[in-house]
Amino acid sequence: MSDRPVMIVADEELIRRIVREEVERVLAREAGPRLRLLTADEVGERLGVDRRTVLRWAREEGLPSRRLGPREVRFAAEDVLEWSETRRAG
Numbered sequence: 001m002s003d004r005p006v007m008i009v010a011d012e013e014l015i016r017r018i019v020r021e022e023v024e025r026v027l028a029r030e031a032g033p034r035l036r037l038l039t040a041d042e043v044g045e046r047l048g049v050d051r052r053t054v055l056r057w058a059r060e061e062g063l064p065s066r067r068l069g070p071r072e073v074r075f076a077a078e079d080v081l082e083w084s085e086t087r088r089a090g
Contacts, residue, residue, distance in 0.1 A: 037066065037076060063075065
C-alpha cells in the first residue's frame with residue numbers, strides 16, 4: 001500500500017443532493033409522518049384545489065395549520081388526511 005493520500009473528486013451538486021437526501025431520510029425516520037409539513041400549494045395539489053382554498057379552509061373550516069411566521073403557514077400531512085376524511089364522512 002502507498003502512503004499517499006487518496007484524492008476523491010466528486011461533483012459538488014451531487015454531494016449536496018446526497019447529503020440533503022440523507023438528512024431528509026433521518027429526519028423523516030425520527031419525526032415520523034405526523035410531522036411532515038406541507039405548504040398550501042402541496043396540500044392543494046393533493047386535494048385538487050387552489051392554494052387559496054387551502055388557506056381559506058385553514059381560516060374558516062378548521063383545517064389544522066401551523067404558523068411558522070407572519071406569512072408562512074404549514075400543514076401536517078397526517079392532520080390534512082384526518083381532516084379531509086372527516087369532511088368526506090360528514
